[in-house]
Amino acid sequence: MKNLLLLLFLYCLTFSYAIKAQDTLDINLNMKHIVGNSAEFDRSKFMVYHESITGNEWDSDQQRASFLNDYDVYLGRNNGSIVWEFNQVREDPNKKGWPDPQHIQQKGEETRKNYARRTAAHELEHRIVTSMEGGQMSPMYPNGQKTKPSSCCSDASPWEYENYDAVAEFYSGYLTHYFGEGGTSGKQKPLMLEVLNEPFVKANDYSTSNIEIARMHNVVAQRVKKDHPDVMVGGYTAAHPAFESADFKHWDNNWRMFIDEAGENMDFFSFHLYDFVGDNTTMVEKQRKGSNIEAIMDMINHYSVLKLGEVKRWSISEYGWFCPSCDGPYYPERDWYNVRSFSSMLLQLLERQDQIINAIPFLLTKATWAHNKAEDEYNAYGPRLMRELGEMEGEAPHSGYVYTDLIKFFQLWANVKGTRIDTKPNDFDLLSDAYVDGEKLYLILSNLNPEEKEVQLNISELSNYPVENIMVKHAYEINTLTQLDTINYTEHLDKVTLGAEATMILEYTFASAFDISETKTENLFYASSYLQPIKANLPVHFSINNVTTTDHGEAILRIGLGRDLDKSLDPTLTVNGTNIPFPKNWKGNGQENRDRFFGVIEVPIPYELIKENNDISINFSDDGGHVTTLILKTYDLSVPVNRSTFKDGNVDKPLGLGQYSEELKVYPVPSDHLLHIEGLSNKDSYQILSLSGEVLISSDQQTIDISGLNNGIYILTVTTENGIRSRKIIKQ
Incomplete structure (x- = not known):
């Protein structure tokens, strides 16, 4: 990972009484962790499968029900149905370039009747909570391309939509006529509409521009929200948010432009997050997990606050691991990269559980639509929940389907639920979360390091709650093959060994339920400016005003940086006139394989330094790049808490001030x-x-x-x- 430069004198002089700080996780069983208005693990938002309730790739209705119910998974995204129906509708004979409203109504009635007969699906309607329907550039962007009606299901002839309003007419009619309230009335209307899937990367192919696509979002959103105020509309469904490219021209021409042009009409923003491999021969990975994801999300939020006066809600409608050159015969190593990225990214997304409407790990059931049988004997599509027998050596060819190793992600997270409680690791590369449900504690650890690490578990109040059982699930790799071990213990574990880039979930069963009487409440405060250029030895000044504090608390200053890889990441930081040591460590790797560093570095700030109005300056010794965002995160604590020695790469120190032991x-x-x-x-x-x-x-x-x-x-x-x-x- 990153070089952790220690100030040796401080270690020798001030910490010689202690053993060198190890990876430690503090857990306070009696302290609820509140983010915004949320303190629950909502599985309908975070354990979501990229599939519709009417998906036809399951071996049986029983198999589908077993998967969803046994692993407590919800259904979330469908980017096929609306496209299919768009192609089948006739042109209005009285209004060239517009869909025939009578035919929309007729086709919608047929769809509702068809769903009414699918009684097995009705029994799973409780698995639809944050469902989303989405469009595609082909054929839904009106640039002269014609519809493609299927002879099996429509008597329409190919025709082209006139403009954005004509497309919006279909979107609204689709929501009106193709859905009911469940059961025999028809499939439930979706909660969300994602206007187009990854449109900006396809703009040139469709002879249009990003700003025109943004304008289409406006037209569709205004029409749908007028006719269907119960449906949230969002976009732009960014495929590869590389904001730092071309010295942030990518940001200017994509997200900033979209927020400026269409942000007010969006109920939510949607984007995709992938650890990326461009060449499967070298498998050099450009990781997003860690600081890069944080920088992307902070930049969207910071600019939204400045431009729109609010933080928009999000759909992370795809996330995981992406290797476009890796499609081909199935190989299980590919599954490990996804299982790994799913879990670590999920933990980062859970930090924003109040803002996110849904987060969907990207994998499909069988992706049979992607199988060109004329060219390949077996499907070459990447992330699939099921593969065909015969795809691996020694199997009888074409003898059925089995689950891939991606099932282990759902097995790992199957039981997690409850109220979020306080956890705090002493290392940025250790991600953590914990939830209490009755007499259960679900403790989640994820390792961003490419080496295994030993973690000390420091659980408060443990003596008040006798442990009856601990079930430990550990998802890790051996030779890049996914392993999922499950081991049961009857006594508390002081330490656990967490595999390289692995995730572990410890399910504690205690003799009694918990008394969660204390609180830890997060607050975010944004600087009045963002995306400031860096000049050598010239401080970049920020103001963060109207900050509220309480008697007890902690604070983190989140600093987004975009700089070339040969530039310093070690500025002089001053907060309200006080110099603050700048960490030499951050979440994830040093981004050595990216074109430049773009990440958030989190700086622990003494809570006592925070004022209502705060002045911050950042001074680098070299030119180039930008300070992209500056956000103060505070934690209001109902009571003081003790913290383990924190590792920031400079010197081991407590994360907060004012939390002293009784002896000094x-x-x-x-x-x-x-x-x-x-x-x-x-x-x-x-x-x-x-x-x-x-x-x-x-x-x-x-x-x-x-x-x-x-x-x-x-x-x-x-x-x-x-x-x-x-x-x-x-x-x-």
Whole structure:
């Protein structure tokens, strides 16, 4: 991963009493973690399958029901039905270039009657909550292309739509006539409409432009929202959001333009996130998981706040692993990359559980439509839930279908549910989450490192809740083949070993249910500007205003950076006049295989430094690139919490200030004059060190005058009979 540059003097002088900090996860069983208005694991949003309730690729209705019910999966996205019906409708004989409204009504009635007969589907309607229908550029973009009616199902002749309004007429008629309220009345109307799938990457092929596609979104959205206010309309369904390309011209010409042109009419924004491999011979991966995903999502949100005055809701309508050159005979190694990316990306998306309407890992059932039988004996499509027997050596050819290793993703996450509680890893490359449901705890760990790691589990309140059983599911790889181990334990595990880029879910069963009486509430505050160019030795200034704080809390400053790979990622950061150490570590890899670094670096900020109106400056020693976003995330805590030593690549330190152990208390922090120390004996002595290791003050008194120090962060070290103890202090 990244080089973690340690300040050796601080380790030696201030932390010599402790073992070097290891990967540790703090879990507070009694503290609900609230994001916006959400604190639940909503499976209908996050365990969603890319399929319609009328999908016809299952071996049987029983198999479909078993998959959805046994693994508690919901149905989410259909990009085929609306396209099919669009092709079958006749042209209005009285209005050239427009669909025939009577034929739409007739075809819709046929569709509803057909669904009424599919009684097995009716029994699964509870699996449709955040369902979405979506269009395709072909044939739905009106640029002269003709419809393609099928002789089996329509007497229409090919014709072309006149304009966006004519297409919007069909969208509205489709929602009016093709759906009912479930059961014999017809399939339930979708919650969401995704206007077009990945249209910008296809604009040139259809002799149009991004801005024209955005205008089509406006026309469709306005018509649908007028006729169907119960349906959310969104887009633009970005395929490859590489905002940093061409020094952020990609951003300007795609997302920024779309938000400017159509953002007000969108109920949600949709985009796709993939770890990407362009050449299957080298398998060099351009990973999004980690800091790059964070930078993409923060930039959309930050600009939305500045332009629209709000954060739009999202559909992550596809995510996973994408290798366009890897299609061919099935090989199970490809499944591991998807299982790995699905889980780690899901944990990152869960951090925004209040904003996301649905998040859909991209895999299809059999993708039989992609099989060109004239050219290939077997299907060459990539992410499939089922494959044909005979695709692997030693199997009887064409003898049925079996699940691929992608089923292991759903098996891994099958039981997770409940109320979110506080977790905090001490390393950016350890992703975590936890949910409590009655007497159950679901603890989730995911490793962004390409090496395995040992994780210490630090669970508060554990003595109050005797453990009856722990079922540990571990999804990892051996020789790039997906493994899913399940092991049961009857006692608490102090440590677990998490495989390289692996995900582990520990399902605890306790003797009694939990008392979740405390709260941790997230808040986001956006700087008044974004996408600022970097000039050498010229500070980039930001303001974050109208910030609210409480008596107890934590804070993270999320800094988006887009810079060439040979540029520094180590600026001088000042918050309200105080220098803050800048991390040498962040989520995921160093993006060495990308054209440039584009990621979010998260900087722990002393909560006591945060004011209502905040001034932040970032100063690099070299030219080039941009500070793309600046967002302050605060956590309001109902009570103080203890945190394990945090690893940011500079120096091991507690994540927050003001959370002191009983044996040593230092207050007030920050201070402009006197510091008071409690917990010292007459034999103890102290030193105040600069971050460069220089001893600035030495004494044995319990009240310290720091008025002569410059504003900034310092280290207080206390030499006791039991060793050296240390605390950060702030002169302000």
